[in-house]
Amino acid sequence: MSVMTRINRLREGMSGLGLGAFLISQPESRRYLSGFTGHDHPPMDSAGYLLITETKLLLLTDGRTTEQAENEAPDHEVIQILEKLPVTLSEILSSLKPSRVAFEGNHLSFRLHEEVRGALRNNSVLVPTYDVVDAMRAVKEPEELEAIEAAAMLADKAFTHLLGIITPGMTEREAAWEMEAFMRKHGSEGLAFDTIIASGPNSSKPHHTPGDRPLQSGEPIIVDWGARVNGYCSDITRTIVLGEADKKFKTLYRVVLEAQTRAEERIRAGILGSKADGLARKVIEAVGFGAQFAHGLGHGVGLAIHESPRLGKKSEDVLEDGMVFSVEPGVYLPGWGGIRIEDLVTLQGGRVSVLSRAPKQIESMEV
C-alpha cells in the first residue's frame, strides 16, 4: 500500500476528529507515513517531523538529512529547519491557522510541546493523540506481513545456526554475537533489538545483557532474538539446555509451553489483549507461579519492536485480523533461572497463525 493511501486514511481520521494538522515525531510513524528512514536518537535528537494537513504534506528536517528525505519521501515537500522546529512550524502554520493541531502525546517531549505551544501562540490549540497512527500501524498490510515473515524466517535460520555451534564454555556474549553475525550477514538490517542470551541464574532476568559467563551443561539458557527486514522486526525466544535438563526444568518448561499453546489455540480476533493474556496466565497460575510471570503475554511487532497491540493483564486493545504480536509466557525464579517461550504470530481469518518456526517441543529443548 502506498504512503498516499495511508495518508488519505489518516486525513479521513483527522477530519472526523476536527484536526486541521498533525505533527508526527515518532520515528516509525514518520517512516510509515512518508518512507523517510532517517536515523535519530529521540526524543532529543530527531531527524525530522511530518506535518500533515488537509492539503499539505511536509517533512521538516535539518540540513544533514534534507537530501535523504527528498529521495525517500517523494510525496512530501521537504523543508529544512533553519532555526528550531517551533519557529519553522509557526511560520508554516501562520497562514493556515488550523484551529487544532494534533501531536503524539507519548512521543513529544515536555520541552518541545512547551516550545511549540509558545511559538503557535493562541492561533492553534495543540491536541495530544495516543493511538491514531499506532492503531493504523497495528494492522499490517500484505507487504508489511511479507517483510515480517522474512524477518521471522531469518531469525529461525539463526537459531539453527546457533544449535550447530553452541557448546558449554562458550560465553553468553559469544553466543549472542554468533546469532547477530549470522543474521547481519544474511540480510538483517541491524537487529530488531540486542540479542539476549541469559544462562543459568541470569535467565531469571527477562532483559539480561549477555556477559562473560560461560554456558554450562544442564542449566536453562534463554535465547531471545530478532532480525529486521525492510524495517520490519521479528521477535522470538527459546529456552534450551545443553545436555540433560533436570526434572524441575522439564516440569516448568511443560507449564510454560502449555500456557503458550493454550493461548495460541484459543486467541480469536475480537477479544481483548487482557483476555489473551489471561488464557496463558491461568495455566501458570494454576501451578502456583503466577507471581513469577512478571510481564505481559505479548506486544505488537512491526516497524517498532514494541508497538500496538499490548497483551497484558490490563490491556483494552482489541485483537484484530492482520495484527502481528508476540506470545511469550515466562516463569522466572531468582537464583535458579527462568524459562520463556516466545512465538511471533499473526491473526488471520480470526485465528492465530504462528510465524516463528524454530523448534520448541520438549524433545527438541535439550541440545
Place this chain on the structure above:
Amino acid sequence: MSVMTRINRLREGMSGLGLGAFLISQPESRRYLSGFTGHDHPPMDSAGYLLITETKLLLLTDGRTTEQAENEAPDHEVIQILEKLPVTLSEILSSLKPSRVAFEGNHLSFRLHEEVRGALRNNSVLVPTYDVVDAMRAVKEPEELEAIEAAAMLADKAFTHLLGIITPGMTEREAAWEMEAFMRKHGSEGLAFDTIIASGPNSSKPHHTPGDRPLQSGEPIIVDWGARVNGYCSDITRTIVLGEADKKFKTLYRVVLEAQTRAEERIRAGILGSKADGLARKVIEAVGFGAQFAHGLGHGVGLAIHESPRLGKKSEDVLEDGMVFSVEPGVYLPGWGGIRIEDLVTLQGGRVSVLSRAPKQIESMEV
C-alpha cells in the same frame, strides 16, 4: 568517582535550586547516577526511573528488571512499579510531600508529565530542568576519560583493519560490517552508533545509511564510526579515496582539514561553543562553502553519543577542562559528494588534546 559522589553533588545542586526531589528518566543520566544499565526504548518504554531526594535514593523499575537493578545499583533502593509510574510515584511522595519535584524537560514525554502531575495532585509542583545532570556528565572524571580513550583506540584499530581490506567493488554495507565486526570482536559493547560508509554521491548526505552501492576508485568515501567501552562512546570520521583523488577533492580536503586543524589549535577552555564553531567555519566560509557546511562543528561524547557541550553557531555552552567532544567540519555538495574529518578530543590544561589517532593527513587520504 563513585555513584554516591555524583549523587552528593546533585543533592547540593538540588538544595541550591530548592528542589525536594528529582525524577531522572534519561537512560544515560540514570546509569550515571546509579550504575543501572537497563535497556529501554525511551520515551515510551523505560526500564526505570530514579527518584532522588535529600534522604532517599530510589530506582523504580518493572518486574522484568528488578533483579538486574538490585545487582547493578546497590546504593539505591529498588522499587517495583506494580501499576504505572505515576501511581507508584504518588504513593512514595505522599509522605515526603516535597514542594518542588524536578524532572528532565528534554526527556519526559508530554503524556508522562501530564500523568505524573495528575497523580501528585497539588501536593508538589513539577519543575522542568534542562542541564543539571547533563552539565555534570559533560565534564568527565578520570575513569570516564579512560573508557573513552579505550573506545577511541578501538575505533582507530578498526580503521587500520578497514584500510587493509577495503577495495573497489566492496559495497558500503560490506565495508560497514567489516568495521563493526572488528570492533565487536575486539571488545566493543554494541556500537556507539550505526557505522556510516557513504561513497561517491552518497557522501553528500552526512547521515547516509550504508547500502548496496559498490565503492569506486577516485570518489570520496566518508567513514564515520565509533566503539563503546564500559558504556562510553567514541566518534571519528575520515574521508578517503581508493586510488587517486582528483584536484577538486584535494582542494576541498585541504580546506576541511585546515578548518579542523585551526579549531583544534585555537580552542581554549573558557570559550563558548559558538566561538569554537566559528574558528573552523571561518576557514570554510573564506573559500565560499559556508552554506555547504550545514551542521555544527561538534558535540559532546560520553555515555551518550550526542550530549553536552554543543559546538555550533548558536551554542552558549562554555567549554571546560575535562570535557570530551567531536571536532568535525564538513563540506557537502549534492551530486558530487562530501568530505568530513572528525576527531574526538578532550580539553586538558585549557587546550585540545586529540584522542583519535587514525591518519588524516592529505598524504594518507589516498588508500
